Amino acid sequence: MDPGSTPKNYDPVKKDATKQKQKPRWCKDCLAYKPPRAHHCSVCNKCILRMDHHCPWLNNCIGHKNHPHFIRFLGSVSFASTYGVALICMRIWYVISYQNQMNTYFRGQVDYKFNVHYTPVFTDSQIFSLLFVVIVFFALLFTVGILTLWQLWYVSRNVSTIESFEMNTIDDMKRRGQIPKEKRFPYDLGVYRNFQAMFGDNMPFWWFPKTSKGDGVHFEVDPEIENEWPPREYYLYKKYPNGKPSKADQAELRRYKHHRRGSEGYLVKQLTPEEREALVNNPPKQAVEEEYISSTDYDSLYSEEEVEENSDEESLMARQRRITKTE
Template structure:
């Protein structure tokens, strides 16, 4: 096992333990003793455990799902030549990865950590020991969303429990006075939940924004660079081709049924072709099966 692989496994184990350390000690030692009957306890803690289940499920899928690699048959040997006349018409050939020695489909980028090209690469995430790409991006988004909601839910329960204890003490009911160990656990759980909610919550909000605009993190960086050049008058205004509308943008990633957006499901599509708005350039290639046209913006990582 290589050192990088070992470090990646340690990251995933650490994340799994962090989730467990926030979710379970608080339930067993802090929340459960505060309920007067089992029914109230189940009613309050069942939603939390369902959230934790979805956190683990989507985390597992984000870690284990291959983000997408370029099929060997995507480009065989014959390429439509792109002369000056065709370039003037906005027609360019596919980008080429010198490291992998392959042509890259639209929105594909090379990951130096995974040492291969990834379809619609968003970023390499050490916390999942995997690239976030076309096939596992929805799992990653759902993971960050469920972590944020679960952390908020735990914070609400912690605040409720502390207020209950303070109310009992104000009425001289000292039987509910927490021990030193419980006070330490309260402080630790508060700190962990707030840190996770802030960090993962910010990440979640950013990726929901990217989801709504149908852009990856890499494409977001590229768009910022392009906008700066446009403002400086160094290049003519260009239109981002993949933003096909708020609702459709989400459907392209999370699925066509809004009721299933939060449910783990296999990503449809091949990660090679994408719907685009009109009046964008066209990439044309010839493989061993048929002449296929791919429309995309030309952006290099």
Template structure:
């Protein structure tokens, strides 16, 4: 069952971290700074709770959504070029067969050693969600990183604001000072980590590229440069279209991780050649 994916130390660690950040931000630092009974404190608590809720929901969707497996009975479409015979086409088809599982691989699909199957448009296997990131849950993963980054930055502002206004001269306990410094350092490190990851996936999103394809493209570009050619990622069909292929054509639904009506079967994708 999908819920068994939560029986994992990394996932439990993420859930505990989320709980600690939320509790500390709202009921310790925000309450100490503005007071939860004040209008400013209440408004900030509502905003941060909303961000934390979206982060948690995106996390659940990332964990529980199947990334996309190769459809049963899939066979690659081999073009009949120059009157090639059936034997030649069969040989071409064998090149697209996975050597680790009894299935043919569609374009952009890769075999995951952890999941022990081929995953459509596989980006990577993420330990922190105990699941592959692929065709059907990449949007949820991207929004998880985005909401997590915004939440951690918001928490950083609250901790810094609380620290600035606090009367440290009257605070003689060194444990409180250590707690503030440690909390600020941890949340700043978390913000930096998530922000870097978000920047990376924004680059991949706008170029319609997966992490695997990025590294494959790096080698392809190097080989093309040696032969005096220029390598272009075949699935990069323009920034806006690249974004809509992942987040959807409706901007209103971009921020909802479970809105997947626009996601196709994942066995074929438009290329630059199709737009010419």
């Protein structure tokens, strides 16, 4: 299902100028405004509303509209594999106890409570397939089950996977005193209301296939928290991890704005159209004139006079001399 992308008419500057606490964000790739909590997905090549992550298994982004479906899907897989593991473990337990009872029986110690209420497996291949399915179910349970718990933990705090990564960086920055401790995550409304934001207001209907609450552009915030999120300091840190350069350094950096590193690490200058035109009109003189004549460069073998020589009347000796001289 579509994870939800930026609405065509979304313009936070025009419409939400009064409501918007946050400075509008701009997506360089979409050339459009980016709603709060949205992120640009380089695989889908568009901005995804309240993006969680791009899922390579589903070949789709998980965002505002399909996030609850995704969690219900993970929950179903975890439940089904738990159920499967339980059934098969019971079956294996029956097989073992059947063998024990048979041993008792054949030793002559007749057990009158001997009561078989199942079809035991007998062949090696049946036992092998039982074990195989147990391993598959355990692997599923281990991977998807952990992901389910992880996602539920995120839902309880109303953070997306991307936001939780951002939050780790922001917490580190708070510890280093780069961000004031008062700045808090504004979307956390308390566990129950966070679950409502994801699965809807009515708890009995949480398992029903519905998209999450709201339009994915406006989000309910804790009224006590005034700060924007992520804090500006975080964006500055992302842009300048080693601190913002001084005015002089910035001017120096601007001089190299049109320079980049080539694939082999050389500094490559990207020319402006004016510079390119100047180069075409005034090409730099080549330092070394190449005199090498390629053996496949047939035209250069015959100058105009030589073409005259190269006639039927030319003697074989003269022709050989001429070719040796050219070489």
